[in-house]
Amino acid sequence: MRRLLWALLALLLLAAALVWAWNFWGTPSLDESPPTTPPNSDQVARGAYLARVGNCMLCHTERGGTPYAGGRAIETPFGTVYSSNITPDAATGIGGWSAGYFRRALQEGRSRDGRLLYPAFPYPHMTLVTANDADALFDYLRSLPPANKPNRAHRLRWPYSTQAALAVWRVLYFRPEKFEEDATHTPEWNRGAYLVRGLAHCGACHTARNALGGSSDLTDLSGGLIPMQNWYAPSLSSASEAGTADWPLAEIEQLLSTGIAPRATTSGPMAEVVLNSLQYLEPGDIRAMAVYLKSLPPTPGDTDPLEVRNPTDQVLSRGSKIYKDRCIECHGDRGQGVPNAYPALARNRQVTLPVTANLVQVVLHGGFAPATRRNPKPFGMPPFATQLSDADVAAVLSYVRASWGNRASPVSEFEVAQQRSSARP
Incomplete structure (x- = not known):
């Protein structure tokens, strides 16, 4: 029995070492110095547009609060996560961050101090954002008025509140990636794929999650119930749900940019996305997203019923x-x-x-x-x-x-x- 206990302890230590290595081994050194010169206006304007695409202000602004100063409660099945202050305040925001630290947070889900971030911040999707776009976002955020607002402590149940549990989750469900263009498709299609899969993070809602909040494929867009909101984000590839393979391209563009089209009307969380983000996108980007969504191979809806019962x-x-x-x-x-x-x-x-x-x-x-x-x-x-x-x-x-x-x-x-x-x- 003693040998068995020692063997189990050794296995646990080995597993812990592997999880640590997966999350922290080989981390490259970063430029720790925050920028000392203001960003140029073109870069700020580009970053502001990208922030619209990503709908960043919605989560990083408390209702009635200062834009991007954080504090908004994001309810999850594991407790409440509060969004962080991303204004350029040196004490409570990202005023002391370098561009490298910001890229790492966006693409790898790690804060300036190396702390692992909770995936309520959609870094599993933002990992596809290019370095140039990340830098433009950073320059836009550091052009904002600083807001001295301390970040609120998350209220998560144990063990979900621990860095150890988050490290295990990342081993199971997160891989840092780079967006790779598909040479078999047009530049317009690739632009749409980049926006849908990455910066616009459509899969954050339109992908089913398991009991731990993870998914084996964040690009399948097969639909799922949005945790804690009790809205169902339908499959974007199923003809019986929200697939658009047989739609005219103009109708997809109309729905994305206005929230209403001859075959559909948005409401609930999707209406909020159109209101705060999609309506402001450039026509070329809306068209690119429409081209990509229309090209998704039709698949059966995950919720297609096996039988239909009749009401009395x-x-x-x-x-x-x-x-x-x-x-x-x-x-x-x-x-x-x-x-x-x-x-x-x-x-x-x-x-x-x-x-x-x-x-x-x-x-x-x-x-x-x-x-x-x-x-x-x-x-x-x-x-x-x-x-x-x-x-x-x-x-x-x-x-x-x-x-x-x-x-x-x-x-x-x-x-x-x-x-x-x-x-x-």
Whole structure:
């Protein structure tokens, strides 16, 4: 028994040494000196644009707070992570950082002091950002007014709060990479791939995660439930979810830049992305992203149902009555909707998704497309959380999912209750 215990201890020490070596061995030395001259205006403007592409300000700004001064709470299944201050304040921000330290944080997920960063900061995607783009981002951030705001301590459960656990996670799920252009595709396609996979980090939402928050492939865009937000980011390669292989290119561009297109309307987290980021992108970059997304090989949706259950006559009758009372004025008596205003529900693949989270969210809390420059006054849907019971919401959604050519299983009261109880202020 003693020999066995010593053997186990030796194995644990060996594993710990390997994890340490994986994360820290061979780390190149960096220029530790912060820049002493201000960045040029062209570099600042380029960095500001790249920050828009990456939607950096959204996470690094507390609601109502100073831009980029951090403090925003990011809820995860493991606890709360607070975004950091990335203004050029020397005491609490990145004022004492060099460009090399900033590149390392972005591409390797390590802070100035070598501390491993939590992947709520999407460095598994930002690792693809080029050194030139990283330097432009850094120059933009150091051009901002410094904000003296200390970073808040994360509130994570043990052992997720430890650097040791994070080091193990990185061994399992993180590899520093460089973006490599694919010579078999056009420069436009490669630009789109760079933006979608890297700086815009679309896979942060549109890729399924396991219980540890990891994924074996962050580029598959196969869809997944966004942790703690209870929105489902549909597969971008499945024709039954959000794939665009059969869309005209102009419609994909329209959806990305305005939040609304003939076949789809964004809401929830995606509407926020369009509002704060995508609407400001240059037309060439929007087109490049559209070209890349359209080229994704069609795949079966990960959530495609094996069988479809039919709602009972009682549920259909109740749902039909609620639809006529609450929904018909905007969505029409045949679910046809109103072009450029209210989306059609008939043969709408978002209506028939097996994951019903988004439908329940919209009925309970409202559905609102983003207000964009090309669509400044979007139509929205009011919330019904205080007007409809769980049974009412389940019935009307079950009716919609079984009408006008739609064929999907009914929504249960339990699914509605889950969404209602998990709503966050």
